[in-house]
Amino acid sequence: MSKSKIRNDKTCLNCRYVVENKFCPNCGEENTDTRKTFHHLFIHFFEDLTHYENAFWRTIKNLLFKPAALTKEYLSGKRLSYLAPVRLYIFISFITFLLIAIFPGKINSSEKTIEKKSTITTKNKSFQNIITKNDSVKKNQTDSIEEEDGVQDFGFNSAEQLDSVQTFQDFGDDSLEQLDCIQKNAPESKKLSDFSYWMIKKFQIVKDNNTQSEIIEKFISSFTHNLPKVLFVFMPLFAFFLWLFHNKKRWYYFDHGIFTLHYFSFLLLIFLLLFLINKALSPFTESSFITFIQIVVNFIGIGWMIYYFYPAHHRFYGETRMISFIKSSLLFFINFILVLIILSIFALYTFINLH
Incomplete structure (x- = not known):
């Protein structure tokens, strides 16, 4: 251990207790000269670093290869030789989080651009087809409500348009606009529940704004x-x-x-x-x-x-x-x-x- 000159004043600088030896018996403060040389600071830093490394590597070794050894040692009172449990968890968690952030998974940007363009084109074509079909049905629609195979027609062809509802229920690849259109115009029996609509809408927003790779x-x-x-x-x-x-x-x-x-x-x-x-x-x-x-x-x-x-x-x-x-x-x-x-x-x- 490095040596420091003991103060002539026997009053502890931390708690004002009378100090007879190097360390205060009341609070543990070291009763030495507060003005330190660079040599002392360097030696003190080296001693602290060495102690931490010894405790750290001893802790890691026991943690990996000696199940429960650290817990038994800690609860038996042997705590200075190892890192404290909370400090150990926070340290490992921090390092894990940091390294995962530094080394994220990456996907080729050109591949993502091509995939996104292809996805947008497909969705636009699909939606345009739906709108075209929907408009043609509405032009021929009368004021009376007709039933076809037990399904009421509210601006949708029962054989084709209502299949789109099922597509969304199965998390299909249609657009957000089509989802809103279906939810607005489909028969009540075919509409999604509020929770299902909210959930599928969230999914659809993610799919509209990102490619599968993203x-x-x-x-x-x-x-x-x-x-x-x-x-x-x-x-x-x-x-x-x-x-x-x-x-x-x-x-x-x-x-x-x-x-x-x-x-x-x-x-x-x-x-x-x-x-x-x-x-x-x-x-x-x-x-x-x-x-x-x-x-x-x-x-x-x-x-x-x-x-x-x-x-x-x-x-x-x-x-x-x-x-x-x-x-x-x-x-x-x-x-x-x-x-x-x-x-x-x-x-x-x-x-x-x-x-």
Whole structure:
């Protein structure tokens, strides 16, 4: 450790407590000269950096290869040798978000331009045909309401125009103008409900303003950028189910929360590593050997993510292997279903809010 001259004044500069030694017994402030040399600042910075790196790499090593070791060490009181759980999660989440933002997926701009022109041309032709047919029907329409095969004609040919309603119900490729026209003029029995109309309109706006490639690119980008946020929101629920499945007197919700932070930090870290590996290998995917390596790495990474929860649960809660396997399997299944539901809702929200 670097040496600093102790102040002659024995009054702590931080809390005004009388200091007999180098550190204040009341607040821990160092009672040394506040004016430091450049040499001292450099040495102090180096010591802090070395300590952080040691703690960081020790934390990462235990997180990846020793399930539940970090949680047990933290709850036993050994905390200075590792990064704090909240800091660890925020750090990994930040790095994940940053690197995904730096290395987004890209699609060739010329391909997108050609695809967009083709899509617009097709939609315009389709809409013009519909308008032409609709106008011809309206010219021959009388004041009386005729029924054809049990379907009333409100300006639409029942055999052709009403098929367009079904097309929209099946998320077809028609234009937003056609959707509004159908919703306005179609028979009441064939009109979409308010929610269906709102939902399909949102989808149609996205499709009108983007090509298929752009939709995929924007969706993946938005989804991956916000995945850490979804996981962060889900963590309290994960800890709650752990609390439900275990002894309430022996384990507090706080204990389950620390376990959850470490587990989700592990998931994000593996996700980040797989992302970086796939990005690094993507320029060489034409090689069958590199493709094979990529598949093997992804298989091992995803397999370890799935299996990791069982040994972590068994080692932390100290139950028999059979009990731990049953509980961890149930917990994994329940949380997997909940994650799918949350991600599906989030995916739908992401899609309808694309621009």
